[in-house]
Amino acid sequence: MSDNQKIYVVGHKNPDTDSICSAIAYAELKRRITKETYEARRAGNVNEETQYVLDYFKVPAPELLESVVKTEEGKVSVILVDHNEVGQAVDGIKEAELLEIIDHHKIGDITTEAPIYFRNQPVGCTASIVYQMYEENNQEVSKEIAGLLCSAILSDTLMFRSPTCTPKDKEIAEKLAEIAQINVEEYAMAMFKAGSNLADKTPEEIFFQDFKKFTAGEVSFGVGQISSMAEDELFEIADRLKPYMPQALKEQGVDMIFFMLTDILSESTNLIYVGDKAEATIEKAYKISKEAGDYYKLAGVVSRKKQLIPFFMDVLQ
Numbered sequence: 001m002s003d004n005q006k007i008y009v010v011g012h013k014n015p016d017t018d019s020i021c022s023a024i025a026y027a028e029l030k031r032r033i034t035k036e037t038y039e040a041r042r043a044g045n046v047n048e049e050t051q052y053v054l055d056y057f058k059v060p061a062p063e064l065l066e067s068v069v070k071t072e073e074g075k076v077s078v079i080l081v082d083h084n085e086v087g088q089a090v091d092g093i094k095e096a097e098l099l100e101i102i103d104h105h106k107i108g109d110i111t112t113e114a115p116i117y118f119r120n121q122p123v124g125c126t127a128s129i130v131y132q133m134y135e136e137n138n139q140e141v142s143k144e145i146a147g148l149l150c151s152a153i154l155s156d157t158l159m160f161r162s163p164t165c166t167p168k169d170k171e172i173a174e175k176l177a178e179i180a181q182i183n184v185e186e187y188a189m190a191m192f193k194a195g196s197n198l199a200d201k202t203p204e205e206i207f208f209q210d211f212k213k214f215t216a217g218e219v220s221f222g223v224g225q226i227s228s229m230a231e232d233e234l235f236e237i238a239d240r241l242k243p244y245m246p247q248a249l250k251e252q253g254v255d256m257i258f259f260m261l262t263d264i265l266s267e268s269t270n271l272i273y274v275g276d277k278a279e280a281t282i283e284k285a286y287k288i289s290k291e292a293g294d295y296y297k298l299a300g301v302v303s304r305k306k307q308l309i310p311f312f313m314d315v316l317q
Contacts, residue, residue: 005077007099010041010065010090012083014211017050017155017191019043019082021148022126023062026081026102028145029130033137038079041065043090047209049155049195056187057147057180068096082126084108084118087213102129105305109215124162124169127152131172143180150176150184151191158227158264159188162303189229192264196228198237203244206237213254214309216316221275222252225260225304234261238272238295245274256281258312261295262302269298269308285311 009027011019020042027040040062046054054061068076069092078093079100085108086093093110100117101110104126121129127149134141141149153173157165160173177184198206211224228234238261249257256275263269271282272295282296283289290296301307 006037007077008041009079012088013043018152021152022081052194053151057144067091070095124164125153125156128169146176146179154188164303164306203240216313219316220254221256223258227262269301271296285315
């Protein structure tokens with residue numbers, strides 16, 4: 001690696017608030033402790049919730065990184081945050097020089113030619129890990145970085161309501177909120193409201209706001225999620241998404257697609273779906289029958305990572 005070569009810190013495709021904010025914060029930390037050129041990038045469009053966060057703390061969005069395919073200068077150097085699966089990574093990731101992974105999800109399918117620094121902790125948010133790394137390196141967290149990291153934790157844990165939230169996440173978020181000078185509940189409510197304000201979005205834009213692909217054996221499936229404080233708003237979003245989902249199924253090349261419409265206040269999810277085996281998968285995973293209409297009501301389910309993906313994996317594998 002040449003002295004002037006940039007190292008990109010990037011989250012997953014269809015980035016959420018954690019993916020964007022952790023990339024910004026970790027790139028800043030790496031610059032401080034190494035004095036090298038680390039730059040945050042994004043692997044997709046910034047969603048409404050994340051844009052609210054960036055605007056609130058007056059931080060510019062990272063530039064788009066479309067691919068990391070090898071160039072004449074050699075391999076592109078990359079650090080991944082908030083994911084470790086090829087299907088969620090920026091295009092060309094297999095050709096990149098992968099230096100580090102910082103994540104809080106299950107171990108995926110990315111492989112490397114040599115050992116790398118891989119930090120994976122069972123916490124509710126990658127931002128919680130990044131904050132710990134600031135502390136471990138005796139680095140002060142600025143108001144702006146504190147605000148971004150706190151926002152990411154509030155988003156990923158649904159303001160501490162998600163079963164993925166740990167006592168450590170809450171402890172860190174409260175510390176960061178004090179540094180960022182925000183009231184956790186008031187700020188989180190405003191952030192969630194911004195995230196569910198999708199009136200000007202096309203069904204495709206809504207669909208890909210938070211969408212991830214997964215593989216279980218020979219079966220591939222995708223799961224999207226939108227969270228809101230109002231159930232009526234979620235039903236409106238469902239009505240807009242349903243006609244588009246068969247098209248998405250074909251374009252994404254997966255066997256099934258599920259979309260979680262999560263009500264933060266009632267801590268439940270209405271699950272809509274498309275694909276020949278989707279209904280059977282849901283009913284076997286949760287031992288439930290379909291509600292009147294064309295969705296399944298999952299009481300107490302708010303986390304894709306902990307309450308949906310493992311159940312589907314058990315059924316499909």
